[in-house]
Amino acid sequence: MKKILIVLTLSCLLTVPAFAAEAAKSLVQVSGSSQQEINPDIARLTLTIKTVNTDLEAAKRENTKNSNQLLAKLKALGLTDAQIKTATYHVEPVYSYEKDRLPKLKGYNITNSLEITSPIEKTGLLVSEATAAGANEIGSIRFEAANENDAKDAALKEAMADALRKAKVIASALNKRVSNVTQVNESGVYYRPLMLESRAAKAEDAAGPVIPAGKVTVSANVQMTVELE
Incomplete structure (x- = not known):
């Protein structure tokens, strides 16, 4: 009986550091966003x-x-x-x-x-x-933009980098570091081409109207959960 009690006591002592390590970790949720304007082609x-x-x-x-x-x-x-x-x-x-x-x-x-x-x-x-x-x-x-998917991918990467940057700032303020990314949710990637309103053709168009293209807006948003220690 004494041997069983000694074994149980040692087991409990060995698990204390593991619980202490888990308690020292914190979960933080941050958001990241990106918006850029690109030239259409x-x-x-x-x-x-x-x-x-x-x-x-x-x-x-x-x-x-x-x-x-x-x-x-x-x-x-x-x-x-x-x-x-x-x-x-x-x-x-x-x-x-x-x-x-x-x-x-x-x-x-x-x-x-x-x-x-x-x-x-x-x-x-x-x-x-x-x-x-x-x-x-x-x-x-x-x-x-002909490379619409490339533009969306770049915006998503920038949003991820923005979220991770915020997580590192929070970790530094708590004297900790980002040890792991536990979850990432994509909140949306948006591609907004520039639209001009329809109109009836006019005689002066024969001279060749100047039609400025403007910019195409691409944006992305993510939610990220990180572990700090």
Whole structure:
């Protein structure tokens, strides 16, 4: 019985340093963020051809003619099939409405929209040439970075570094050090391209409008739990 008590006592004594070491550690939660502006290198815009005619077949022929003319111009500017895709195509009847009478069919409105991806330096020329070729509405222009994923990864790394820096500052103030990162939660990585509002094509666009690209904003946020000792 005495031998059993001695063994138990020694076991308890051996576990005290382990408990003391655990008690000396502290858990701290910090947040990290990053926001940067990068130069975009591609533009995405929508070129639209709208045709209105009292006769459906005439409206279709006119829209097809103008659309083919626009496609030819885009190809002449060096755009490939991969940079051009149909965004929308629809036929909409146009009615006139009078009080106490049934709607009266006036004609048809045909809309054919193309989504274009182009190098930024060609944006102004593209708008000018597309207008001359028959596009009568320029959709919203969006400036983006071709290496979107690389920009997001860089922002996430900066957010991690910011969180770890804060943890080290807290540890130093407590006369401790960061011994381990126990948990990291990504709170979001945001990519905000620059958007310009859509507008109808105007005659002065033929001179080649100047369209400044501005900057693309990329940001990231993380939550980090670290162990101090």
